[in-house]
Amino acid sequence: MTDTIRISVDAMGGDKGPRVVFHGASLALTAHPDTRFIFHGRKGDLDPLLEQFPDLKPVSTIRHCDNVIAMDDKPSSALRKGKGNSSMWAALQSVKDGEADVAVSGGNTGALMAMATFCLRPMAGISRPAIAAIWPTLRSNIIVLDVGATVGGDSRQLVDFSILGAALARALFDQQKPTVGLLNVGTEEVKGLESVRDAGRMLADASGAGFVYHGFVEGDDIGKGTVDVVVTEGFAGNIALKTAEGTARQVSTYVSNALRSSLLSRIGALIAGSALKALKQRLDPRTVNGGVFLGLNGVVIKSHGGTDEIGFRSALALAYEMARGRLIEKVAEGMQQFPAPTAPSSPNPVEPEAKPA
Template structure:
């Protein structure tokens, strides 16, 4: 059974067409049900496809003359949505020509275009950017928002919790994912008014397919004791980059230590299986594929520096969300909560962070 085809912004990312096409081809070698709409410069895409015969019968090219640059403001990119590879990939989802879209391009532009074309789901005030982070447990942890909304009220955080739990049920298999709000402490008296109000609402809510257990501090995100970490986009983006920076720091420190002397080099050879396992676990390409939750359609953001393996993983995430009907799950959970339960929490208009 074939899945709806996936629109791939072939021009996005640091290396563009070569890596995006190679990643799609790798994903198809793993799962031959995948089909693609490759959006971008037709001549460059055709040349890239010459090296991947498994893609010939599984992909169609949609020519796009323009590209969204990495430093382009979302408002500027919106004006060219009909001619850029990113905008055309998203519009393919809107029109039904594709079931989902994947891009490694400008995050702020991708969010702005996605929100404009697909609109937010009924019952959701703002979409959120969610990603999987590695943990010491059996499963990765879902964290949101990671930069789509720099300021959030309690209502937004409650909605993020519901969307994150729906996503976590797909990737972890847990019927009631463990959800916590990111805070400066685990005590009930800690946190801003918005965090406190969101916690009160989640504690009082009934019928939700999640287990709310209060707060989590940033140093416990990767311990494996929580399935969904909820926060505003400002704090989430900082926390994400701190985690990624710490992972690179540990890797560079180990490399420097192992190269410091002959004895250290011998020690490296002995411990190489363990260090390779660590490298694999911390490699962002193995956790690639952030999702814009809360839209009337599936849009996945691949890391701009992702290699072919990372792109393949982003495609696999996209396909799984289509197969598991993520948007329908979120709608069902919102219906369980009921609009009346959110009374008193006023939504606010958000701004997307680049």
């Protein structure tokens, strides 16, 4: 890593095109002037746009790519047609080649995971990559993984996810020994899926190696912030993430409707204005935008495809923090402290099963 943080950006990814990407990068640069950008995409589109962001221009490089992966391309066909010559692939290649510290794309999640796995390869000892979400809770932000890279997942994968999630917590939150909980349907030893119970035993034996194993947690422990890292397989994790998003939107709608329901409530809302504005910001899903791909030889952030410049700025800020926090080194340290009992490294690209957000 150099003194600056070098972010490689798929400028063509996302539903809203490169203008949102540049605008978000410009906002991110204000917060962290020591950022350098490599934008990958169609030079003819990007060059004139960059002119509109004079602050961004001196710290940015544009790399031409002909191809763009569509949001509805299947992972396998995206890999076939986009390997080597798409903006998504090129963004990853910059990380592989060591000219960038982290890659960010707002493109198709499945394609990005397939390409990232193929390009960067899983770390030695990690069988499958995971997607981690940064989850705001009543206590502080925590990490929840996997939120959609794998479906199913055996006990060893859950242990891998614990190591990866703990390393992310150490990198992002500067915690020495984050607490790790396994998501389950009950906190009693006898309950839940066999894979989860087995993983619980393995983690209990190894607790203390880079993290403290807390035990089982339930769905409502996520919002409470009971632990720093919540580990689950991707089916339940994705459903938990989406259900929480839906519930947050639902409750926010109830609040807005209540405050608009009568003249008095409108007056009250007007007077409470700044507090409600702060609340609205707190609930804004754009402020926590970015699924982190973990378990690969390189850091990749998936931004929500439909987000605007505010959301893209958040994804870039997350990428910056991850690089500054030396995520990859911390994962490697975690792996050393907790050697894999079985370590079938899979060099094959995997198709993720779900979008993280």
